[in-house]
Amino acid sequence: MAHIPDGVLSFPVLVTGAVVAVGAVAVGLRRLDEQQIPRVAILAAAFFALSLFSIPIGPSGVHLMLGGMMGLILGLSVFPAVAAALLLQAVMFGFGGLTSLGVNIVNIALPAAIVGGALAPAVARATPARAAFLGGAGAAVSALGTGLMVSASLYLSSSDFAASSRFVAFSYAPLIIVEALVTGFCVSFVKRVKPELLAARAKRLTI
Amino acid sequence: MSLSQAGAHREAGVPLIEALDPRTRLIAAVFLAVAIVSLNGFAAKAGALAFAVALIFMARIDPQLLMRRLAHIEGFMAVLLVLLPLTVEGRALASLGPLSISDRGLERAIHIVLTVNAAAMTALALLGALEPIRLGRAMAALGVSERFVRLVMFIARYQGIFSSEIRRQFDSMRARGFRSSLRRQAFRAYGNLAGMILVRSIERAERVDEAMRCRGFSGRFPLRRVRPMTGADARFALLATIAAIALHALDRLA
Structure with a gap:
């Protein structure tokens, strides 16, 4: 539900999203070391592939977003990574739109970047169990943030969307729970198998 | 589903759109998307949908692929389409217990269906068969x-x-x-x-x-130089511009 298509949002919302997205992606790219690009790009490809996998839960299935995990591992690079993935998704698969690309980037990457910035140092130091708890909580906050921002994008676009935007916000509840659980176990796994991956940002990702 | 196979949906022969420079397709897609989402009236939006269908034919998009894409988008919008007629204030067209379908809500829903499908079909026609390498x-x-x-x-x-x-x-x-x-x-x-x-x-x-x-990577890939644009690109740019102007003129008049 995070991919808002073309033709739904109003111009002020679209322009705000595009401006914020371009700025954040530019900052994310500038902070990126030339040598880190293959690593960030291949991690972004893995996150993208994971988000395309539908977990068979409930009647249809849930697509993971893994925003919290992306924020923890990629830091500010989450903006260019999400931007590139959403661009490809819009162009190649037709999910999301071209004019709404900026809004969609910000809705997914901004909560992820904030959670990552706030929790990455603590997760890097913590024991696997504590890191799992922090990661799960961060994932829940990130998914909630995306849900609220998607909802707000609709709400701010037209008063006609008032009821729909509330529905969209509540529809994120299952995703928030699934994201928290899966990310918690995922952080615990990575902490035990390859802790450098979660400590990398402290060392500017020279894994 | 794989991005590296995303360009493989074409049928035999070279469709009109395929002969265009990828730059033309990218700029035209963004330009037409902006033109379509800024339309207001029903007539202009219906016109945009007709234009998008024409582009789909020009690009010879596989009908099955088109249906899959549109079904996915409709699935996403189901929420808006069900809730808008029920929740937007307006004259009740039909009612069932506490639920009633308002004329204004239904109108909003129909408008959104037209715009979203027109924009999605335009993007699919212009960019759907573009390989990621050429896009890059x-x-x-x-x-x-x-x-x-x-x-x-x-x-x-x-x-x-x-x-x-x-x-x-x-x-x-x-x-x-x-x-x-x-x-x-x-x-x-x-x-x-x-x-x-x-x-x-x-x-x-x-x-x-x-x-x-x-292999001596120095931080930069040698990106192959793009071919110069051709007459086909100029003709398509003209067509897209005329279409956008015509749709907006229709929007003002209707």
């Missing part, structure tokens, strides 16, 4: 940051590999008796799956990085 080259030629282009190219290259790795790993989980459920163990298994994919991806990234350095 076009973006670089248009002055998009070279680092961003490299990111796009890498993601397009490796997404398919990780998708099949996920599928392989999920198949082997099921072969060992894993069943999806709402229990703790199931979520642990999915967390481990995601973790394993991330660990493998960073290990692959290290190998790729080393291989690139061994």
